[in-house]
Amino acid sequence: MSYLEATNDLYKQAALTPDVGLCCTTNPVWQLPGLSIPTIMQEMNYGCGSTVSASDLVNDPKVLYVGVGGGMELLQFAYFSRQKGGVTGVDVVDEMLSACKRNFKIAEEENPWFRSEFVNLLKGDALNLPIESESIDVAAQNCLFNIFKLEDLKKAVAEMYRVLKPHGRLVMSDPVCEQPMNETLRNDDRLRALCLSGSIPIKDYVKVLTDAGFGTIEIRARKSYRILSPNHYPTEELIHIESIEIAAIKDPMPEDGPCVFSGKTAIYYGGEPYLDDKNGHVLLQNQPLAVCDKTAAALEALKKPIHISESTWHYDGGGCC
Structure with missing residues (x-):
């Protein structure tokens, strides 16, 4: 069984029997x-x-969401795009698609x-999306792409790029890990499917x-997600994801x-009212x-009285470019 087959099997079971906390972190x-989110959608989150941001969702956008889960984020996207077919959800697991349809009936009530x-x-498959090129304003995925091995990750990202319109947005949430992982962890298909051992550095x-x-x-945004500890996983050191x-x-x-x-x-x-770096800033x-x-690097190289902060990993727009 390949790692993708193992992943599909895991989420087939999660569709048939919701598994609260399967691979998620606590989010408000x-x-x-x-907007009312049905309990079953929350249990299947x-x-x-989160990949839903009001600032991305103006003017009735066409939205694509890959890996539908219980439909919670699809419902949230639909809140901002209230039109027939305004949101498209793609999933390779039949049982997850069926569960999502059932959950939508509850959401309607x-x-x-x-x-x-x-x-x-x-x-559909994230590696070969059944979507026309340059037809989507906002594409999103939540805790899916980290599962892919590198070559498949490149294919999945390339597919998202293909379907987006010029200036369209790919919005994602994924685990990352700045520490090296041993091959036992990397090659454990179940841990990869659980969104743990596929995490890579930012x-x-x-x-x-x-x-x-x-x-x-x-x-x-950047926040703590999981710990892989020697008493629970095949690692000799504590790994922070x-x-x-x-x-x-x-x-x-x-x-x-x-x-x-x-x-x-x-x-x-400095002492002047402003500083012009002669490069548009x-x-x-x-x-x-x-x-x-x-x-930031270019301004620092000017050796002028400019303070450059460290990365906060929380950017919400209004930048220089």
């Missing part, structure tokens, strides 16, 4: 006017963060505004996105490389400006 459930026709559920995750062509990357929420935007690739926003800020504290005296990592 969105509280929005008129097999994610490690709890939400007068919601109709199941807002969401189009399709059988810089490697970002590189897959930028290599696919995404010109802008926003790291929006985190989860990140990240958006990759299909902007043209700048000539000097991608803009990666990791939450850095520049503050000019004007820093007002003692006013913070969110900057991408590339710009």
Whole structure:
């Protein structure tokens, strides 16, 4: 059995018998006017963060969500795109698609505004999406891509890039790990399916996105996720796994490389009212400006009175680029 078959089998069972906390971390459930999340959807929330952000979902976007789970985030996306077929959910597991359809009937009873026709559920593979090229405004996945081995991860990201319109957004939440893992962990198909042993460092995750062509990357959140301890897992050291929420935007690739926003800020504290770096960035005296990592390095190299903060890993827009 391949690791992908093991993953499909695990989530088939999770669809038939909901497994609270299977691979998720505790996240607050969105509280929005008129939005009620059915309990069964919360129990089947097999994610490690959130991919739903109101700032991404303006003007009735066409949304794609890969790996449907119990339908919670599909319902949340539909809240912002109330049109027939406004949201498409793709999953390779028949049982998960069936469970999602049943959950939508409950959601209709709890939400007068919601109709199941807002969401189009399709059988499909993340490595070969049944979606037309450049037809999607916002694509999303939650705690799925970390399961893929590197070559499959590249294929999955390339497929998301293909279906997005220019300037479209790929919004994701996935576990990451800055520590090395031994081969026993890496090759354990069940641990990979459980969103544990496939975790890679943030810089490697970002590189897959930028290599696919995404010109802008926003790291929006970073938090603790799991611990792999020697008393529970085949490891001789404690391994800390985190989860990140990240958006990759299909902007043209700048000539000097991608803009990666990791939450850095520049503050000019010199004697003039402002500083112009002659490269498109004007820093007002003692006013913070969110900057991408590339710009942060360039400003630091100027040797001017500019304070550059460390990465906060919480970027919410308003940056320099």
